[in-house]
Amino acid sequence: MATHTEPAPAHAEEVHASHGTRFYWVVGAILAVATAIEVGTFIAYQENMIPKFLEAIVLLILTFLKGSGVVLFFMHLQGDRPPYWFMFLAPLGLAVTLVMLMNLIVHSFVGIAG
Amino acid sequence: MGAHEGRPSTYDREYIQSMSETTTTPAARPHYDSTAGTSMRVDNRKLGMWAFIGSETLFFATLIATYLIYAPVNAARPDFQDPKEFLDIELTTVLASLLLASSLTMVLSLAALRNGNRRRFVGWLVATLALGLGFLGGQAYEFSHLYHEGLTLESSLLGSTFFVLTGFHGTHVAIGLTWLTAVLIKIIRYPNGLENEMDLELGGLYWHFVDLVWVVILTFVYLL
Numbered sequence: 001m002a003t004h005t006e007p008a009p010a011h012a013e014e015v016h017a018s019h020g021t022r023f024y025w026v027v028g029a030i031l032a033v034a035t036a037i038e039v040g041t042f043i044a045y046q047e048n049m050i051p052k053f054l055e056a057i058v059l060l061i062l063t064f065l066k067g068s069g070v071v072l073f074f075m076h077l078q079g080d081r082p083p084y085w086f087m088f089l090a091p092l093g094l095a096v097t098l099v100m101l102m103n104l105i106v107h108s109f110v111g112i113a114g
Numbered sequence: 115m116g117a118h119e120g121r122p123s124t125y126d127r128e129y130i131q132s133m134s135e136t137t138t139t140p141a142a143r144p145h146y147d148s149t150a151g152t153s154m155r156v157d158n159r160k161l162g163m164w165a166f167i168g169s170e171t172l173f174f175a176t177l178i179a180t181y182l183i184y185a186p187v188n189a190a191r192p193d194f195q196d197p198k199e200f201l202d203i204e205l206t207t208v209l210a211s212l213l214l215a216s217s218l219t220m221v222l223s224l225a226a227l228r229n230g231n232r233r234r235f236v237g238w239l240v241a242t243l244a245l246g247l248g249f250l251g252g253q254a255y256e257f258s259h260l261y262h263e264g265l266t267l268e269s270s271l272l273g274s275t276f277f278v279l280t281g282f283h284g285t286h287v288a289i290g291l292t293w294l295t296a297v298l299i300k301i302i303r304y305p306n307g308l309e310n311e312m313d314l315e316l317g318g319l320y321w322h323f324v325d326l327v328w329v330v331i332l333t334f335v336y337l338l
Contacts, residue, residue, distance in 0.1 A: 019225075020225075021225055021226075024218060027218075028215070028218035031218075032211065035211065035332075038332070038333065038337060039203065039207050039337075041337075042203060042336075042337045055337075059333050059338055062333075063329060063330060063332075067329055067330065070217060070325060071322075071326065073221075074217055074218075074220070074322045075319055075323070076315075081155070081156050083154050083156050083161055084156065084161065087164035087165050087167075087168050088167060088168055091168030091171045091172050092168070092171050095172050095175030098175055098176070099178060099179045099182065102182075103179070103182055
């Protein structure tokens with residue numbers, strides 16, 4: 001491996017522009033509002049104001065949005081190099097497929113625990 | 115610490131001093147290219163961290179899948195315990211808010227460190243630790259409350275799957291708090307270390323992932 005003795009140029013590969021603190025506050029506020037909507041949706045279902053399928057759809061969409069916000073902006077994946085994207089998205093895709101397949105296959109098989 | 119793989123140690127005072135002297139503005143800080151010598155021009159440690167996060171994603175996916183699969187099985191058994199009767203949405207909302215807030219303070223801490231604002235970096239990181247401790251305390255209270263109500267590891271499939279899933283998550287939170295505390299102490303001890311930003315970023319990635327897992331657990335365990 002080559003010996004490195006000189007300082008990096010001003011724009012080294014790993015130095016990516018960070019957002020300002022105000023941006024992070026805005027993202028945080030959006031996540032907080034999304035959480036409040038999630039809880040509100042849950043309460044609305046408990047009070048029989050909305051059907052189950054609507055609750056599920058709203059909650060899944062909000063979970064996806066919140067997760068995306070955390071990954072893209074807080075974990076700085078947005079604007080990061082492709083290898084980082086692959087390292088996260090490949091297992092995530094596998095994980096989501098796993099959860100969905102397992103639920104589809106055994107969701108009504110109540111004898112699974114003996 | 116000695117040099118590693120031909121690169122000068124980032125704790126080497128002479129190296130740090132020489133790097134500091136190459137800067138021309140007081141605000142500029144020495145930096146070295148951590149991607150040098152790599153084929154994909156990515157930092158190995160950061161790539162490894164994302165790989166670890168990928169593996170943890172699969173780990174928690176299996177626990178969540180187990181919880182979801184056993185939910186109808188639990189309902190069909192004589193020792194059935196209804197999660198809606200045990201799980202408290204008010205406390206859970208507070209816990210989720212604490213963890214989300216800690217994610218915000220974590221990224222603010224990293225931004226402050228990158229901007230060279232040491233006081234804000236320490237303040238935001240300490241806030242992150244405090245919020246994380248608050249989450250752990252709330253979860254400990256929830257666990258003890260559930261045990262008193264009769265939901266235990268052995269009481270039903272709900273108890274087994276719930277406590278294993280949330281217990282592992284809580285363990286990850288505790289590990290994250292330890293990690294961030296170590297990073298805080300290290301950066302305070304070596305304020306001019308060239309690795310400081312990467313150290314904090316790596317710890318922050320782990321912390322944000324822990325928050326991400328709770329976002330999913332909140333939906334699939336407590337709300338749906």
